[in-house]
Amino acid sequence: MIVKIANAFRLLTPALFIGYAVYANASLFLSDETKLQSTSERSLLEGGLTREFEEIYKTSLPHREPAVGLLGAARYLTLGVGKKGVVVGDDEWFFTEEEFGPDIDSEPLIERSVAEIAAVKNELGSRNIKLVLVPLPQKSDIYSEHLETVSDTSNAISQYHQFVSRLQSQGIEVVDTRDTMMSAKSEGNVFFKTDTHWTPLGAQKVAAAIEQDMSLPDDLDSKSFKLFSAEEETFWGDLVNFVTGQDYGKLAGIDQEHTNIWRAEEEVSDNATLDLFGSEDSFPVVLVGTSYSADTRWSFAEFLKKDLKADVLNLAEKAKGPGAPMYAFLHGDILKDTPPRVVIWEFPTRYLAQKGIWDEKPQPKDDTSAGAETVDLNLLLKEQSDEHS
Incomplete structure (x- = not known):
């Protein structure tokens, strides 16, 4: 029929x-x-x-x-x-x-990415800053059982393992997230069904894996954070637009996605004073990455705060890929004026097959040039604070 x-x-x-x-x-x-x-x-x-x-x-x-x-x-x-x-x-x-993507030799692309990441590691290491690379497996890898009659996902699996192996061979600290996300599937969806991004469950499990695999410098004060569900949101997955218009999603029998947005609130004693804008050591951890980190609906930075017991400054950006936000951080005033102790770099492996992810590498900023763009750290922190209020 x-x-x-x-x-x-x-x-x-x-x-x-x-x-x-x-x-x-x-x-x-x-x-x-x-x-x-x-x-x-x-x-x-x-x-x-x-x-x-x-x-x-x-x-x-x-x-x-x-x-x-x-x-x-x-x-x-x-x-x-x-x-x-x-x-x-x-x-x-x-x-x-x-x-x-097209059936191409991905090894040169992986080598280019590993070389760029190694250069970032060396740059941060020269400033006594620790880099932790967090590669994210592809959705088609984690949920390959839903593609058995449509497409072969073996390339995504081998690409992930090859990437992790090459990073480790260069002495780059890597948090292997694939096993974590595969195990978490028994508790719920770690990716949204109709969206490219992970769910808060996926983000939470990866944050916990980072806490288990890395340690903050011993001389940093530990802070306690409490998670609370700030709001609920129903939305159309970003891939629905490639099927039909969102106004016709229900007509096509497609369901909207639903998520809980989480916030991490520092727990302070009655006689303690919370400094809204922090001090030089208030943000020992900087998070750099893509919309997996930048979009507050997935709550990744909030989970990191709780698990790492440290303030996290989220410098991830949407629609920029993994390279551009890192270059912006390396050549920005935050690194120069208030350097962190640890940088966590979230890196979706689906970008490895895209040749242009390193094209936006800027030249070092000329401090003597007129009109050089600067970043107001206090303004940035206030904006992030307003987002959470």
Whole structure:
């Protein structure tokens, strides 16, 4: 029965597209609001008219958004697939296509990453700062059972182990998180089903593994933090957009994600004074990484505070990859003015197959140049404090 429906959908789709195309184009170009400006012979030769047509289709095509959303919902319901950018597994498990890149020799890319990380380790080591590298396994690796009929995930597994082995051979301290996340699956999802990111459970288990595998310098004061659930949030996973519009997710039978956002609050005695902005030793740990750390919905920095019993300054950034935030830290004023004792670098291994993750490496800042950009540490700390209030 499912095969018959799928075949009918394949046959019906072209007819629907042709009918809609005729109607939409007629509606579009008979409208008084649609006017073409590039009508000269020169503009035709230079492609100006073509560009205007493209812009009109992008911004003015009637019913474009609902048409795309409905088509995506119908495609998912009948064929169980999405658009380019997502790989659909079984039981509503979505995976980013970034984890299934072209079949290339990943060894040179891994070597480049190891070399860059080793250089960072040496730079921090020259300042007596400890680097701890936290590689995160791919979602397709941890939940490969949902991809058995769709894609081979053996490359993700071997890539992770090769990366960890090469890091360790260079004397880089690594927290091996794969076994931790595999074990935690028995307690709940460690990745969201329809999102690229880990769940707070995954983040919490990795934070605990970091605490077990590393130690803070002995001369740092230990602080006690208490975790509390600050709020709950329901959201559409970021991979839903590669299947259908979020307004049509329910129509496609896709569920929203749900998470508890956790906060770590320092426990102080009645006669103690809490310094909001801290002192030079108030942030012995700096967290650098991607949206796995930067997005407060996953609560990673909060779990680290509790487990490490230390203040953590979160300098991770969204949509920058693992390289750019580290370079920003190395060339910023925080490292110069208030250096930490430990830097934790969260590093999703799915970035290893992306050639451009080190392209934003900046030149050392020239302190004598006019208008050099600086970072106000107190302002940054206040912003992070406001986020948690």
